[in-house]
Amino acid sequence: xxxxxxxDGWLALREYAAIGDGxxxxxxxxxxxxxxxxxxxxxxxxxxxxxxxxxxxxxxRLAPTDAHGVERRYLPDTNVLETTYTTAGGVARVTDAITLxxxxxxxxxxxxxxxxxxSGSVDFAWSIEPRFAYGERPRIERRGSIAFASARGxxxxxxxxxxxxxxxxxxxxxxxxxxxxxxTATIALAHAHEEPVVVPARTDVDRRLDETMRFWRxxxxxxxxxxxxxxxxxxxxxxxxxLVFAPTGAIAAAATTSLPERLGGDKNYxxxxxxxxxxxFTMNAFVELGCSREAxxxxxxxxxxxxxxxxxxxxxxxxxxxxxxxERELPLEGYRSSAPVRVGNGAAGQLQLDAxxxxxxxxxxxxxxxxxxxxxxxxxxxxxxxCETWSSEDSGIWEIRGExxxxxxxxxxxxxxxxxxxxxxxxxxVPDEHRTRWQSEAEKVRExxxxxxxxxxxxxxxxxADADDLDASVLLAGQNxxxxxxxxxxxxxxxxxxxxxxxxxxxxxxxxxxxxEGAFVxxxxxxxxxxxRAGRVDEASELMEEMLAAGNDVGLFAEQIDPASGExxxxxPQGLSHLALVNAAFAIEEARR
Amino acid sequence: MSxxxxxxxxxxxxxxxxxTMRAAxxxxxxxxxxxxxxxxxxxxxxxxxxxxGYVLHFSFGLAFSLIYWTVxxxxxxxxxxxxGLFGVAHxxxxxxxxxxxxxxAVHPRMAHDLTAAQSTPLLETPGFMLxxxxxxxxxxxxxxxxxxxxxxxxxxxxxx
Numbered sequence: 089x090x091x092x093x094x095x096d097g098w099l100a101l102r103e104y105a106a107i108g109d110g111x112x113x114x115x116x117x118x119x120x121x122x123x124x125x126x127x128x129x130x131x132x133x134x135x136x137x138x139x140x141x142x143x144x145x146x147x148x149r150l151a152p153t154d155a156h157g158v159e160r161r162y163l164p165d166t167n168v169l170e171t172t173y174t175t176a177g178g179v180a181r182v183t184d185a186i187t188l189x190x191x192x193x194x195x196x197x198x199x200x201x202x203x204x205x206x207s208g209s210v211d212f213a214w215s216i217e218p219r220f221a222y223g224e225r226p227r228i229e230r231r232g233s234i235a236f237a238s239a240r241g242x243x244x245x246x247x248x249x250x251x252x253x254x255x256x257x258x259x260x261x262x263x264x265x266x267x268x269x270x271x272t273a274t275i276a277l278a279h280a281h282e283e284p285v286v287v288p289a290r291t292d293v294d295r296r297l298d299e300t301m302r303f304w305r306x307x308x309x310x311x312x313x314x315x316x317x318x319x320x321x322x323x324x325x326x327x328x329x330x331l332v333f334a335p336t337g338a339i340a341a342a343a344t345t346s347l348p349e350r351l352g353g354d355k356n357y358x359x360x361x362x363x364x365x366x367x368x369f370t371m372n373a374f375v376e377l378g379c380s381r382e383a384x385x386x387x388x389x390x391x392x393x394x395x396x397x398x399x400x401x402x403x404x405x406x407x408x409x410x411x412x413x414x415e416r417e418l419p420l421e422g423y424r425s426s427a428p429v430r431v432g433n434g435a436a437g438q439l440q441l442d443a444x445x446x447x448x449x450x451x452x453x454x455x456x457x458x459x460x461x462x463x464x465x466x467x468x469x470x471x472x473x474x475c476e477t478w479s480s481e482d483s484g485i486w487e488i489r490g491e492x493x494x495x496x497x498x499x500x501x502x503x504x505x506x507x508x509x510x511x512x513x514x515x516x517x518v519p520d521e522h523r524t525r526w527q528s529e530a531e532k533v534r535e536x537x538x539x540x541x542x543x544x545x546x547x548x549x550x551x552x553a554d555a556d557d558l559d560a561s562v563l564l565a566g567q568n569x570x571x572x573x574x575x576x577x578x579x580x581x582x583x584x585x586x587x588x589x590x591x592x593x594x595x596x597x598x599x600x601x602x603x604x605e606g607a608f609v610x611x612x613x614x615x616x617x618x619x620x621r622a623g624r625v626d627e628a629s630e631l632m633e634e635m636l637a638a639g640n641d642v643g644l645f646a647e648q649i650d651p652a653s654g655e656x657x658x659x660x661p662q663g664l665s666h667l668a669l670v671n672a673a674f675a676i677e678e679a680r681r
Numbered sequence: 682m683s684x685x686x687x688x689x690x691x692x693x694x695x696x697x698x699x700x701t702m703r704a705a706x707x708x709x710x711x712x713x714x715x716x717x718x719x720x721x722x723x724x725x726x727x728x729x730x731x732x733x734g735y736v737l738h739f740s741f742g743l744a745f746s747l748i749y750w751t752v753x754x755x756x757x758x759x760x761x762x763x764x765g766l767f768g769v770a771h772x773x774x775x776x777x778x779x780x781x782x783x784x785x786a787v788h789p790r791m792a793h794d795l796t797a798a799q800s801t802p803l804l805e806t807p808g809f810m811l812x813x814x815x816x817x818x819x820x821x822x823x824x825x826x827x828x829x830x831x832x833x834x835x836x837x838x839x840x841x
Contacts, residue, residue, distance in 0.1 A: 193725035193790060193804075231806065231813075238815065241709030245805065282706045283714040284814060285805040 092119040097142040098424050101656035102640040105169050109186040110334035113343035116184050120151035128281040131360040133221040140429050141420040146219030153211045165308035167326050168301050178208020180267050187296035195278030195286045200297050202274045205267040215262035222418050228256050235261040245278045245285040312378030315677035320636050323643035324666035325377050331663045333407040337385025338362035342659035348426030349605040349658045358431050359659040361404040368449035369667040376674050387454050391463050399473035401443045404436050438483040444474045445501025448508040459517040468519045471509035475529045478502035485561045494553035496541035497561035500570040506530035548584035557599035560611035566621035579622045591651035593634035606648035606657040613668030617675040625679045682754050683840040690836025691746020694829035695739050701825040711818040722788045749833045764834015765827045772826035776810040
């Protein structure tokens with residue numbers, strides 16, 4: 089029993105699990121350390137960021153002091169994590185959650201770690217090194233039995249019950265205790281932002297923890313999916329729910345910033361924003377999963393966020409709908425020395441044509457039950473804008489910095505945008521004055537794609553017009569129905585992409601990406617969807633099984649995976665990866681019907 | 682001297698004081714939130730607490746303006762500067778005795794320095810000169826009360 093090993097202080101990214109409350113997300117390592125937590129919200133500065141800096145980042149450690157074995161899982165159908173430690177002296181179980189608020193006075197955010205003794209006796213040690221604002225040491229003091237740490241507008245209070253007397257010193261709050269069979273210890277971390285801290289009481293902590301488990305179970309059991317791989321689909325739905333920012337309905341692309349796409353590399357970006365690009369995937373997943381409230385909130389957020397820039401779309405928006413995303417670098421070492429660590433995202437101001445198709449497609453999926461007239465008018469304006477803009481070069485779905493092209497996937501999405509607008513107009517949901525123009529422009533876009541983005545020698549859609557290189561994003565032509573089912577060109581493209589961008593079950597984003605980064609998880613699931621829609625269901629199912637096995641022990645995915653080592657790369661947990669997983673399962677289920 | 686002028690000054694002064702304290706909170710100079718502290722003495726609902734707290738805070742602002750007026754009348758002198766000096770005394774009283782000691786003593790959900798986590802949620806104590814809510818809190822509180830006092834004193838002097 090030697091527990092979980094860190095390499096030079098770093099834990100492999102696949103060793104993390106995520107817990108959250110719809111406002112923020114914490115990453116819990118399999119060694120019991122919480123190495124990432126931003127407060128009060130997912131896009132706020134960090135309190136724990138050891139995943140980005142071993143010394144300055146801060147963490148909440150909790151583990152047995154003796155040699156131990158570790159098993160962990162999510163409690164079924166919840167976002168509550170359960171880790172079981174076995175030592176020579178006994179067995180103990182740690183339950184980790186960010187609790188949901190109940191009526192009554194409660195902390196603004198509350199992280200709870202409950203330790204139950206199952207057999208024998210297990211000695212634990214714990215320490216909290218809070219580092220507000222990405223590494224700032226707070227003032228730490230003890231008042232009675234409660235420890236407080238504060239810096240500027242933020243403070244945390246740490247209450248521990250049967251977890252030994254809290255000790256404060258050296259920039260940390262710590263304690264140690266033994267838990268015996270049948271006994272329970274609890275540590276609660278309460279946060280306050282711009283107000284006094286509400287210190288939790290033990291009975292209320294227990295009640296909130298129980299209610300949090302109940303909420304997650306009820307939410308998961310309310311999902312309508314009964315197809316294949318239900319366990320993985322529901323886990324992905326729960327992961328996505330963690331990324332939904334409850335106050336607005338926006339979905340964060342991931343819970344972290346600057347986890348590297350290549351170890352030691354500089355492709356480290358802040359994903360705590362909501363991308364228009366993910367809109368159609370999100371809406372499709374929400375509708376198929378029976379998440380009508382989340383779908384309502386998401387469309388409402390989409391239209392709210394894009395209102396000020398109408399008819400143009402920003403690539404990404406803050407979770408509260410604001411458009412500012414100024415990028416800056418932080419003085420943190422970066423995961424395994426992968427610098428720089430960035431907050432903000434410089435891609436926000438790019439032109440990405442695919443975003444327009446995604447927005448119209450999302451609205452089209454949502455509009456099965458009708459559409460608000462004001463939203464319809466806005467969509468018409470966006471379709472008009474696409475008519476003016478589709479012939480421009482853009483930065484593409486992958487947000488290539490400093491390079492614009494006529495990216496194929498963007499052009500396909502422009503055709504989708506205009507065709508969805510026509511469809512909505514036919515149903516009377518969008519003003520139809522310009523429908524003829526939209527139809528005419530859509531045909532021109534399709535002609536452009538089919539003549540300049542199709543390579544007859546390669547028998548594939550290429551990455552961009554008049555180019556030879558490949559891009560896995562064109563696989564979306566099946567999912568978004570640019571291509572008809574069993575379309576020959578798409579089927580041929582699938583084969584070429586598998587051959588040239590594939591690495592086992594994995595798929596790289598574009599030609600040459602293997603030298604820059606890992607394989608892109610979403611692209612691999614897009615391949616599954618594309619195979620299913622091409623009628624190659626057995627191939628799709630086989631690939632799906634391989635991909636699901638590549639997730640970590642609790643069913644989560646990062647943005648990328650190193651095909652050679654299986655190591656996770658990029659931000660985590662990644663919404664797009666889980667959206668692609670869910671949509672791949674839907675595609676196979678649909679193809680099997 | 683006009684008590685009505687004092688009340689008008691108290692109202693305007695409380696608006697400015699509240700806005701100043703809120704701005705200081707937004708600028709992360711302090712976590713002091715008086716309406717939240719006052720309101721949670723009566724309800725555990727955060728939203729209702731803020732509403733109740735603002736009503737109470739404005740009531741206290743008016744009440745204190747009458748106390749200022751009483752002293753102005755007793756010494757037969759009022760003005761911006763004198764009001765500002767009263768504001769300093771007011772802030773020191775609030776930071777030490779009123780909020781620092783009296784409020785924790787009567788607030789049903791606020792901890793004393795020596796109490797442990799009990800069966801009801803406990804609000805963080807303000808501490809001496811409200812320092813528990815951030816090191817800049819005394820500076821912000823004194824500055825805001827100087828402005829409050831100056832406005833009350835000014836209104837009374839102008840109406841005299």
